[in-house]
Amino acid sequence: xxxxxxxxxxxxxxxxxxxxxxxxxxxxxxxxxxxxxxxxxxxxxxxxxxxxxxxxxxxxxxxxxxxxxxxxxxxxxxxxxxxxxxxxxxxxxxxxxxxxxxx
Numbered sequence: 599x600x601x602x603x604x605x606x607x608x609x610x611x612x613x614x615x616x617x618x619x620x621x622x623x624x625x626x627x628x629x630x631x632x633x634x635x636x637x638x639x640x641x642x643x644x645x646x647x648x649x650x651x652x653x654x655x656x657x658x659x660x661x662x663x664x665x666x667x668x669x670x671x672x673x674x675x676x677x678x679x680x681x682x683x684x685x686x687x688x689x690x691x692x693x694x695x696x697x698x699x700x701x
Contacts, residue, residue, distance in 0.1 A: 604654040611654065618652030621661075624668045625650075639663035 606614065625635050636646040641660050648656050649664055665671040 606654050611652070614654055615652035617661075618650045621664060621668070622650040624670060628668060630667075635664060635667050638667040 625632070632643055632646050632650075636643040639646070639660070641663060645656060645660055646664060649661055662671060662674065665674065
């Protein structure tokens with residue numbers, strides 16, 4: 599079975615790279631070694647290295663485990679908490695459906 603490589607647009611890769619850097623900074627602020635975090639997250643150190651580099655091929659579960667070890671796992675819930683675009687699209691459909699029924 600051939601392994602697929604995840605290819606991202608440059609802006610999306612930059613976001614992942616920044617996330618990885620932020621995870622690394624959070625680890626260092628807590629004075630934890632990469633070995634400690636990897637062991638506590640139940641991943642190998644090379645996976646933690648890839649996470650801290652923002653590698654797109656690492657599973658979301660591994661990212662979540664590392665965030666949990668750092669006490670930041672609930673930050674993932676903030677990602678879609680305020681779906682401004684989705685709300686605008688929904689409101690537009692609601693407005694259009696009301697106008698359609700009236701006509």
